[in-house]
Amino acid sequence: MGKIVERPETGKLFFDFRYAGKRCREQTALDNTPANRKKLETILKRLEAEITLGSFEYHKYFPNSPVAQKFTKQADVQKAREAHDTPLFKEFSQDWAGEMKIQWRQSHASTIEGTLKNYLNPYFGEKEVGHITKKDILEFRASLAKVTTRSKKSLSASRINKIMTPLRMILSEAANRYEFSSPYHGIKSLKVPRTDVEPFSIEEVRQIIDTVRPDFRNYYTIRFFTGMRTGEIDGLQWEHVDFPRRQILVRQALVEGRLEYTKNDGSFRTIEMSQMVVDALTNQKRATGNMNFVFCTRTGGHISHHNITKRVWYPLLSHLGLRKRRPYQTRHTAATLWLASGESPEWIARQMGHTTTEMLFRVYSRFVPNLTRQDGSAFERLLRQNFDTTSSKASELKQLSEVTHAQ
Structure with a gap:
């Protein structure tokens, strides 16, 4: 129960009461006299009655109080929420994507648009962002586990996490703007099983390079001995090959048929060329030196890695009796061979485009004993x-x- 109290240093009266679970003290300009005290006690009774009935509006009693501004804002937000005054998910997500697009690569923007179109909007589109619950989110994630791909396989945990990521970001942003607690709070990503890398041995690399079609020998030599990603080598242009300094400047990548800046700051790097790489690029320059792309079609256009993988890479592995592995394993092979040869881990990390050696040791260290016999x-x-x-x-x-x- 509230009370009217005198402030000793001024002799003025003030209100002392509780509202919304907090103690509130509001100063008046009235002296401590019986008449003034009776007047304020009457106001206090009316104030507390309104608090009990839920009709109390702080700013009407204390319009100049900083506390009033805080409670009024909270009340407005609550009223807006009760009046369903938050946008539909499909509307807010569209605005959010438009605002974020400027900082995304084109390929990432396309991925987000596809996720919204195929998964998030069909499920959450007609719901208001302020009314989506944790139960809604968990039920949606459970439904993703029942989705099958064209190859009749269920979505992997990694794929489900990637679908859930923009949902988390959208709800977090909506919670900040409309001042409600994000329902995504406390929901952890699904655990993704670690996959082993499967690098080729030096003997297998020699077999592949010696046997591959002559017009792709330079291509795979560079893949095996530079550790370049698929998009990086497919998007490599002659202007980024520095023969005098024996360096390849990784500045862009070919992603879904478009040249885009590198994946991250670490990927923007300089690769030191070994003699085998220098020789391969020198040979390649005789074939495509008058084109923009180092590896290109007959007309100078960019190559299709899907086509090369299907028509060259997998048939070659089958012909040699080698286990079927993705072309990306050429990058893992480069890392393990560098480690086996005793190169500095810091140098290898820079070559690979890693900002630290942590991933290097976590992913590749187990292959070093087998390659160097230094167990x-x-x-x-x-x-x-x-x-x-x-x-x-x-x-x-x-x-x-x-x-x-x-x-």
């Missing part, structure tokens, strides 16, 4: 050299002691 033997040599020397010295001292005693 603990270096440590064994250290122990043997030190402890064998110590044992030898102990033996010499023992022999010297025996000779001394004999004398």
Whole structure:
């Protein structure tokens, strides 16, 4: 229950009451007299009655109070929510995508548009963003697990997470703008099983390069010994090949038939060319040196990696009796061969376009012992050299002691 209290330092009266679970104190300009106190107590009773009935409006009693502004804003938001005054998901998501598009690569924007069109809007489109619940989100995610692809396979956990990501971002932004708690809070991504990389051995690399069609020998030599991503090598242009410095400047990638800037800042890098890569590019320049793209069609257009994979790569692996692996494994192969040769991990990370060595050690370290035969033997040599020397010295001292005693 509230009360009227005198402020000792001024002798003025003030209201002391509780509202919305908080203690509120509002100063008046009235002196502490019986008449003024009775007047304020009457107002306090009416104020508390309105609080009980739920009709109290703070700003009507205390219009100049900073606290009033806070409670009024909260009340307006609540009223808007109760009056269904938040936009439909399909409208808000369209505005959100339009605002975000300027910072996305074209390929990413296309992916988001496809996700909205095929998954999010059909399910949430007619719901107001302020009325989507956690239960709605979990039910939607569960429904994705029942979706099958053209190849009759269920969506993977990784694919489901990618569909859910823009939903999380949209609801988070809507929550910030309309001041409600995001229903996505506390929902974790599905656990994605780790997939092993399957690099080729140096013997398999030699087989592939020696056997592949002559017009693709340079292409796969560069893939195996630079670690370039598919889009990076397919989008490589001669202006980014620096023969004098023996460097390849990775500045762009071919994504869905369009040249776009690199995947991230780390991908924007300089690759040092080995002699085999220099030789391969020198040979290639004789064939396509008058074109823009290093590897291109007869008319100078960009190549189609889907077509090359289907018509060249997989038939070649089948012909050689090698296990079927995606062309991207050429990038993993480059990393494991560099590690096996003893190159600096920091240098390898830069070549690969990684900002740190963390991924390098996490993904590739298990292949190093198999390639270098250094599975603990270096440590064994250290122990043997030190402890064998110590044992030898102990033996010499023992022999010297025996000779001394004999004398």
